[in-house]
Amino acid sequence: QVQLVESGGGLVQAGGSLKLSCAASGSSVSINNMGWYRQAPGKQRELVASITYYGSTNYADSVKGRFTISRDNGKNTVYLQMNSLKPEDTAVYYCRLTRGTFVNYWGQGTQVTVSE
16 A cells, blocks of 8 residues: 655745655655645645656746755655745645556645745
């Protein structure tokens, strides 16, 4: 059974940084496509960043140049380094593992709050 556990969220001032972690069990992050999503109150969940099993990364325009997705295969963990945070980055951040094309697993989410 695949389980994803996010951590690292919290309250930070605008301009600050946070690093989110997504620890996976039951499957390897190195052979699956991984992604970070976020959902702000009243808004739809949106893709923030993704990394394919072969290492190709993709970012939402709103976070390009500020966020970096990476993975540590030995720790079976995916990270999201978030720099220059803005109040509009406030959301619950979710980790997703995609097995094959259609099978998705989600973590429980971690809250990120950026104050003015």
